Amino acid sequence: MSASRSKSFTLNGFVILALVILSAPTLVVLGASFTSGNLITFPPDGFSLKWYAKVFAASDLRRAFFRSLQVAVICTLIAIPVGTLAGLALTKYRVRFGQGLQIYLLLPFTIPLIGSGIGLMLVFGEAGVLGSLWPVGVAACVINLPFMIWAVTASAASLDPDLELAAASCGAPPLQAFLFVTLPAVMPGVISGSLLMFILALNEFLVSLLLVDARIVTLPVQIYNSIRSIITPDLAAISVVFIACAAAAIFVLDRLVGLDIFLKSK
Template sequence: MTMPLSQRIVFWTVVCCVLAILSIPTVVVVGASFTAGNIIAFPPEGLSLKWYSRIAGAGDLWRAFGRSLYVAAVCTALAIPVGTLAGIALAKYRLRFETPFQIYLLLPFTIPLIGSGIGLMLLFGEMRILGQLWPVGVACTVINLPFMIWAVMASASGLEPDLELAAANCGAPPLSTFFHVTLPAVVPGIISGSLLMFILALNEFLVSLLLVDARIVTLPVQIYNSIRSIITPDLAAISVIFIASAVAAVILLDRLVGLEIFLKSK
């Protein structure tokens, strides 16, 4: 059914406005990172790659980036087994506490992140692990785990029950059925959920700010500490690298499993 001309005009006007609002901050940051001046500005004062050259030799930024990668790796490693098993269970079985668990999955969207961060800070303080780096990965897993579970649920819900029944009728034990039938069917959800967990942990700021000290800050906290004094173009350059990493992850996700798998998890 074709929309009338007036509706098409309104529709595409709204679409263009939304795209512009979403794109303008990225365009400004990218443009400011190429400025030849010494002050961050848009439009840039000439074009230069000197700020990218400067961050290439900034040891503190690269060390902070390595810590962020470590946190993201810990988060992803924990989220894969926990999120996979929980997602399969919620998609395939009727659980006694399914409703409370579904409510828990909504908590990241209802509880302010500062509240979760303070709670984890107090908990880790009592456990005497506050200030170490690996608990930040655990905290990112706790906060973002619903995304992993939803991604796996989207794949598990499309699994034909007859396949598992056929494997059982052929004499396969439950563990073999899980590893050879169920698990391969949910691999697309595992991949998409893992990439999302990695990106979210890599960019996590507030929880990292509360759980680490000044000696082992992650890259988002390092950037925050820098802009408290002055915002220089090298911060725009490192932001562009973050944006490029996110775009690369989306492209990788599309190549591996297709974006429709990830979108179905929503």
């Protein structure tokens, strides 16, 4: 076997191994959600949709899921204007302490989430707003906002400055040039960052655990409370619903922007 063929064989082997490791948990959960037994088993003990029926019939799970959707929507609505303007500012203008701001954007990844969650809990507790859903959405936006900024920055970096100059020379005021020239040019980054923020907020657990109470439990927290007693196949069915939501978001992203553009923005 030649050196090139050996290298290709080894590389392909590592790729296949990585794909198996990444997909194995999803396949196990997917199979366990269709079991006809009363315990999570893989391969599943028969085939049944009863656990999905149980999930959709459970009012507490439905309410928790809709709360998670509300949190994700609040997070995304805040992230779109803030992340878009911040990404454009860091790319187009000489922002004072711009390098420091770039380093500051790494803080959510260097500070443990438990620390961020406790800090946000103290801030919202002092403000007397705990017990509402919107602080959870704001918290999810705070800890994940760098993803939105980076996505917009990647699109803004390829923006031709002559486009805005041409709009200005045609008499377009700054706001009009922004709305009809700059914003459409960076829209792929805005869309990809928005969908990513939505998915991250929908699945946010640790910070939500510190900010919610029994009245506004989100679905990840509801699942955590359930598995503390016993793990049943209905939890696998809920996990599949989450996976389906993420897959739907990826499908929308591919249709609106294209996965190649999204991956380049990362």
